[in-house]
Amino acid sequence: MPEHGLGRSLVEAYVYIDLVAYDGMPGASRGATVAQDDEGLRVRLGDVEVLVPYEDESAARETGVTFGTGLSELLDPGQWVLIATTYASRALEEGLFYAVGPADPARFDSVATGWRFAADAVAEALKFFPPGAAELPPDVFWSGLGRAVREDEPERLTRAKLENDLAFYRQSLDDFQRLHARP
Numbered sequence: 001m002p003e004h005g006l007g008r009s010l011v012e013a014y015v016y017i018d019l020v021a022y023d024g025m026p027g028a029s030r031g032a033t034v035a036q037d038d039e040g041l042r043v044r045l046g047d048v049e050v051l052v053p054y055e056d057e058s059a060a061r062e063t064g065v066t067f068g069t070g071l072s073e074l075l076d077p078g079q080w081v082l083i084a085t086t087y088a089s090r091a092l093e094e095g096l097f098y099a100v101g102p103a104d105p106a107r108f109d110s111v112a113t114g115w116r117f118a119a120d121a122v123a124e125a126l127k128f129f130p131p132g133a134a135e136l137p138p139d140v141f142w143s144g145l146g147r148a149v150r151e152d153e154p155e156r157l158t159r160a161k162l163e164n165d166l167a168f169y170r171q172s173l174d175d176f177q178r179l180h181a182r183p
Helices: 010-023 054-062 077-100 105-126 144-152 157-178
Strands: 003-006 032-035 041-044 047-053
Touching: 010 041, 010 047, 010 077, 041 054, 047 054, 077 105, 077 144, 077 157, 105 157
Parallel strands: 003 047
Antiparallel strands: 032 041, 041 047
């Protein structure tokens, strides 16, 4: 019997599969299949299936919100912080190679997407904060990975830290695009 989840966008479904279903194995979701039925798009890989309702995918595309509108039911804020860090690290590394190598449109897009996804993942974590709260309540961490981040590095999960990370990732994207015009 497959493990089922409800996603808000296809991008969130693929990230969930990469992070959770296949223990963080990069690119695992490339092997996923997408099927359409009356309820929406079903992304499946092995025993993991994520349903993305048509109206949720449509809302994500219309608003330009990468991972979907509303609050994630698949990934908790600790996981979103790890996802953001991963995308930022990849963007930084790719950006260094881009700066010293010949202009490559695919690499440019990869760096820009990395910074954008890093910022968007932090924005997802910020959605879990109650209005005016400086820290996240313990009950918003349901995954083992998310709880481990909260227990081991609680300073990474404060509103101030996440807002600083969001500003840094957005500025990094802006700086990259300003310094390196897309070929």
